[in-house]
Amino acid sequence: xxxxxxxxxxxxxxxISLAATAQNTGHIAYWVSQGRSPDTYERAAKQSLVETQxxxxxxxxxxxxxxxxxxxxxxxxAEQVLACSFTGIYADANAISPQRAKRIAQLMNAAGVEFxxxxxxxxxxxxxxxxxxYLSGPAAxxxxxxxxxxxxxxxxxxxxxxxxxxLKMCYAANTKATSALLGATxxxxxxxxxxxxxxxxxxxxxxxxxxxxxARITRVTAKAWRFSGEMEEIATTFENAGLPNGFHLAARxxxxxxxxxxxxxxxxxxxxxxxxxxxxxxx
Amino acid sequence: xxxxxxxxxxxxxxxISLAATAQNTGHIAYWVSQGRSPDTYERAAKQSLVETQxxxxxxxxxxxxxxxxxxxxxxxxAEQVLACSFTGIYADANAISPQRAKRIAQLMNAAGVEFxxxxxxxxxxxxxxxxxxYLSGPAAxxxxxxxxxxxxxxxxxxxxxxxxxxLKMCYAANTKATSALLGATxxxxxxxxxxxxxxxxxxxxxxxxxxxxxARITRVTAKAWRFSGEMEEIATTFENAGLPNGFHLAARxxxxxxxxxxxxxxxxxxxxxxxxxxxxxxx
Numbered sequence: 001x002x003x004x005x006x007x008x009x010x011x012x013x014x015x016i017s018l019a020a021t022a023q024n025t026g027h028i029a030y031w032v033s034q035g036r037s038p039d040t041y042e043r044a045a046k047q048s049l050v051e052t053q054x055x056x057x058x059x060x061x062x063x064x065x066x067x068x069x070x071x072x073x074x075x076x077x078a079e080q081v082l083a084c085s086f087t088g089i090y091a092d093a094n095a096i097s098p099q100r101a102k103r104i105a106q107l108m109n110a111a112g113v114e115f116x117x118x119x120x121x122x123x124x125x126x127x128x129x130x131x132x133x134y135l136s137g138p139a140a141x142x143x144x145x146x147x148x149x150x151x152x153x154x155x156x157x158x159x160x161x162x163x164x165x166x167l168k169m170c171y172a173a174n175t176k177a178t179s180a181l182l183g184a185t186x187x188x189x190x191x192x193x194x195x196x197x198x199x200x201x202x203x204x205x206x207x208x209x210x211x212x213x214x215a216r217i218t219r220v221t222a223k224a225w226r227f228s229g230e231m232e233e234i235a236t237t238f239e240n241a242g243l244p245n246g247f248h249l250a251a252r253x254x255x256x257x258x259x260x261x262x263x264x265x266x267x268x269x270x271x272x273x274x275x276x277x278x279x280x281x282x283x
Numbered sequence: 284x285x286x287x288x289x290x291x292x293x294x295x296x297x298x299i300s301l302a303a304t305a306q307n308t309g310h311i312a313y314w315v316s317q318g319r320s321p322d323t324y325e326r327a328a329k330q331s332l333v334e335t336q337x338x339x340x341x342x343x344x345x346x347x348x349x350x351x352x353x354x355x356x357x358x359x360x361a362e363q364v365l366a367c368s369f370t371g372i373y374a375d376a377n378a379i380s381p382q383r384a385k386r387i388a389q390l391m392n393a394a395g396v397e398f399x400x401x402x403x404x405x406x407x408x409x410x411x412x413x414x415x416x417y418l419s420g421p422a423a424x425x426x427x428x429x430x431x432x433x434x435x436x437x438x439x440x441x442x443x444x445x446x447x448x449x450l451k452m453c454y455a456a457n458t459k460a461t462s463a464l465l466g467a468t469x470x471x472x473x474x475x476x477x478x479x480x481x482x483x484x485x486x487x488x489x490x491x492x493x494x495x496x497x498a499r500i501t502r503v504t505a506k507a508w509r510f511s512g513e514m515e516e517i518a519t520t521f522e523n524a525g526l527p528n529g530f531h532l533a534a535r536x537x538x539x540x541x542x543x544x545x546x547x548x549x550x551x552x553x554x555x556x557x558x559x560x561x562x563x564x565x566x
Contacts, residue, residue, distance in 0.1 A: 098475060121484060132484065157480050166475040171484060173468045177530075178461055184526045185456045191524040192381060192449040197440050201404060201415065201454060241474040242561055243467045244536040247460075250529030278525055 003027055006146055007062035009055070009077050010036060015068040016043045017124035018093070018133070021150030023047070032058050059084035064146060066118075068093045072229035078104045082111050091143045093118040093133065095172060095230040097237040098162030105137075105161045114139040117161045119168030125152035136163035169237040173248065176220070176227055177234070180251035183217040183258075186270075187277040218267045224258035231255060256280075286310055289429055290345035292338070292360050293319060298351040299326045300407035301376070301416070304433030306330070315341050342367035347429060349401075351376045355512035361387045365394050374426045376401040376416065378455060378513040380520040381445030388420075388444045397422040400444045402451030408435035419446035452520040456531065459503070459510055460517070463534035466500040466541075469553070470560040501550045507541035514538060539563075 004027045008019045011031050019029035031049045033041065044051065052058040059065070059081060065088065067077045074094040081090060090113050092104055098117075105115035116139050122131030128151040135143050140156040147154050157163055189195040202209040220227065231252035235245035257280040261268055268276075287310045291302045294314050302312035314332045316324060327334065335341040341348070342364060348371065350360045357377040364373060373396050375387055381400075388398035399422050405414030411434040418426050423439040430437050440446055472478040485492040503510065514535035518528035540563040544551055551559075 129487075132487075134480070157477075160476075163475075163477060163480075166472070167477040167480045167484070170468050170472040170475070170477060170481045173471065174464060177464055181457060181460055181464075181530050184521065184530065185453050188456065188521055188524040188526050189449070189453040191526075192446075192453070192520075193443075194440075194446060194450040194453060197417070197446075197450050198453045201450070204412075204415075237475075238467065238471055241471040242563075243471050243474075244533035246529035246533030246536070247464050247467065250527035250533070253527040253529070280525075 004064055004146060005030060005062045007031070007052075007058040007065040008049070009058070009065060009067050009081070010069055011040060011044050011047075011049060012068070013043075013124050014120060015066070016047050016049075017126055017131070018066060018068060018120075018147065018152065019044075019049055020047050021125055021147045021152045025145075025147060025149030027146055030058050030062055055080050056084045059086040063088040064143065065090050066093055066143075066146075067091065068120075070226045070229055071095045071233050072226075074100065075104060078107060082107060082113070085111075087112055089114045089116060089139055089142055091116040091118045091135070092165075093120055095119065095168050095233060096165055097169060097233040097240070098166045099236060099240055100233065101162050101165040114142075115161060116140050116143045117164040118143065119164045121168060121171050125150065127151050129153070134164040134167055137161045140164075166237065169234050172230060173234045173238070176230065177247050177251040179216050179220045180227075180231070180254040181247075182213050183220070183273065183277060184250070184254055186213065186217060187274045190274045191278055214270045217273055218270060220255070221258045221261035221268055221273060222264045224255040225262040228252045228255035228259060287347055287429060288313060288345045290314070290335075290341040290348040291332070292341070292348060292350050292364070293352055294323060294327050294330075294332060295351070296326075296407050297403060298349070299330055299332075300409055300414070301349060301351060301403075301430065301435065302327075302332055303330050304408060304430045304435045308428075308430060308432030310429055313341050313345055338363050339367045342369040346371040347426065348373050349376055349426075349429075350374065351403075353509045353512055354378045354516050355509075357383065358387060361390060365390060365396070368394075370395055372397045372399060372422055372425055374399040374401045374418070375448075376403055378402065378451050378516060379448055380452060380516040380523070381449045382519060382523055383516065384445050384448040397425075398444060399423050399426045400447040401426065402447045404451060404454050408433065410434050412436070417447040417450055420444045423447075449520065452517050455513060456517045456521070459513065460530050460534040462499050462503045463510075463514070463537040464530075465496050466503070466537055466556065466560060467533070469496065469500060470557045473557045474561055497553045500556055501553060503538070504541045504544035504551055504556060505547045507538040508545040511535045511538035511542060 007030045108115040116137040125131035133154045144154040189198040199210040231248040235248035239245040290313045391398040399420040408414035416437045427437040472481040482493040514531040518531035522528040
């Protein structure tokens with residue numbers, strides 16, 4: 001097998017699991033330390049990623065770069081790589097609209113970089129059958145082979161740039177907007193003094209529903225700061241498909257209100273979540 | 284037991300099941316034939332409701348009136364009853380915002396009519412444990428006793444006008460907006476050429492999910508014309524609770540696009556639904 005030098009921008013909770021999969025496949029995983037947090041440093045060290053100081057150094061070393069970052073940062077990361085005259089394969093694995101994926105692809109192609117569209121469905125890939133890495137584009141196979149040796153499932157779904165992103169947008173359109181809607185619904189019930197009645201009714205139909213809902217609306221808080229950007233990408237995606245963008249603009253608003261819980265551990269209580277949703281100006 | 288004369292404005296699929304419950308409880312159920320459809324006539328005749336020609340005649344005969352109509356018509360029905368100098372108990376069982384319920388209550392109270400706020404969760408009440416009629420307001424007990432003899436479960440949840448409506452708004456905020464979101468999501472996937480991939484992924488996680496989703500997005504079409512008004516009421520409710528109204532304005536748009544399927548039997552195919560969502564200008 002052809003051992004590849006693969007750069008990860010940047011190894012968060014998801015990215016580090018992809019880097020580990022690449023290592024298990026027989027490749028060398030790199031990261032950039034400049035400007036990253038102590039948490040990222042610790043993750044990279046624990047997984048024995050090879051440190052480069054700068055994006056320039058990473059671009060000079062690696063033939064494949066995987067962009068895995070909050071959707072809000074996807075274009076900026078691509079531009080940073082382009083500024084380093086990178087000439088390999090660049091895969092964007094982020095939750096971005098197909099429109100944004102195509103715009104990044106145009107920039108990359110104009111600079112002689114091969115762009116691969118990617119998207120990840122599932123949590124960090126440490127166990128089989130939990131996480132899928134979908135890829136599309138003419139060079140998608142070259143990225144898929146980087147991750148064949150671990151629990152991550154990779155699947156190439158065609159030649160079109162934007163297809164992997166479109167799949168992610170549709171999948172998350174449902175899951176993450178529904179979580180936001182549930183948060184807003186329980187908050188509305190709380191505000192109007194009918195939360196007990198609503199939860200009692202839910203329990204009549206499904207004894208676990210209320211508990212599952214509470215788990216769901218508290219679980220999203222730690223990642224809400226990132227989800228708000230994803231909701232904006234989905235709103236753009238729906239608008240471009242000729243469908244209403246309001247579900248996801250409203251979900252963005254809900255996640256923006258919850259952004260202060262970034263990285264919360266332990267997670268806030270249901271009461272904290274509702275109080276924050278109902279008093280967005282206060283902290 | 285005190286036999287009551289109860290008027291139903293108007294006996295649709297849900298209303299006729301409430302009228303039947305009132306009859307089973309020992310009361311006399313009335314309807315108004317003027318201006319109603321052949322379907323309503325048939326339902327009323329089959330259930331042996333007593334026909335009155337006009338709303339005036341119904342108001343002169345009945346001591347209790349139950350308003351059960353599309354949310355869009357709730358205020359108009361109330362005004363028609365007020366114009367007849369009705370002086371009994373008026374219960375609004377419709378899916379309207381607590382704000383609208385309170386406005387109707389003010390009109391009623393000013394005219395000496397006792398207003399009861401009501402809302403129904405579930406389908407037509409022909410079997411036990413399927414349908415709940417929630418009631419709130421000082422005179423709620425007087426309405427509850429009208430329906431104690433059938434499969435409909437009635438529950439008084441307090442003295443405040445608006446509380447029963449608030450509960451319905453929150454319950455439907457979740458169920459009906461989620462159905463609309465699912466329709467929009469599958470339509471977006473279809474438009475972008477990733478529907479097969481999305482449905483395959485869903486099936487990986489839950490073998491019934493795609494089939495259940497198809498059932499859900501086709502089932503709502505026949506009632507979509509009515510749901511669009513309900514979504515508008517919920518948007519108002521959320522806005523008044525200080526929460527984003529976009530989920531339900533988007534859901535209203537989805538249901539407006541599906542309004543042409545009013546009463547469809549058999550239900551349209553999934554392809555028909557998606558085609559209609561993606562080509563809203565055409566019919």
